[in-house]
Amino acid sequence: MMAQLNEFLTQTQPWSLVKTEIPEHQAAAEKVLFLVAEGLRISGILLQPFMPAKAAQMLDTLGVAQDKRTFGHAVLRCDPSYGVPVVDPGSSRIDALFPPLAEDVEVVFSGSMKARKKATSALPILQTED
Numbered sequence: 001m002m003a004q005l006n007e008f009l010t011q012t013q014p015w016s017l018v019k020t021e022i023p024e025h026q027a028a029a030e031k032v033l034f035l036v037a038e039g040l041r042i043s044g045i046l047l048q049p050f051m052p053a054k055a056a057q058m059l060d061t062l063g064v065a066q067d068k069r070t071f072g073h074a075v076l077r078c079d080p081s082y083g084v085p086v087v088d089p090g091s092s093r094i095d096a097l098f099p100p101l102a103e104d105v106e107v108v109f110s111g112s113m114k115a116r117k118k119a120t121s122a123l124p125i126l127q128t129e130d
Helices: 002-012 023-047 052-062 113-121
Strands: none
Touching (some): 002 023
């Protein structure tokens, strides 16, 4: 789900939409950001049994109240009250939910968008028969 949220952000580019004066673009950017925030909130709730500390950190960063972290709240538009972080979200890669293990290391996971782009860019543009 997280990869899909990331791809959704990349495709819709809400940072470009908010720079325009067109009300429809700004409304579209707000909708994109809302849907991504909802995806993160629901993912955080569903990850609690498997990664309790990281899920709690994510939900705290999103400002999800303790009493709204049950599986019953893992529904779109179920919690209109979150959005103000309970903890400092940080300001650098080191403060991230999953900070990098090593700086400046280019890691490409098989099956990722980066790996697929790398594989297609490695193909020859024109093939000739000898």
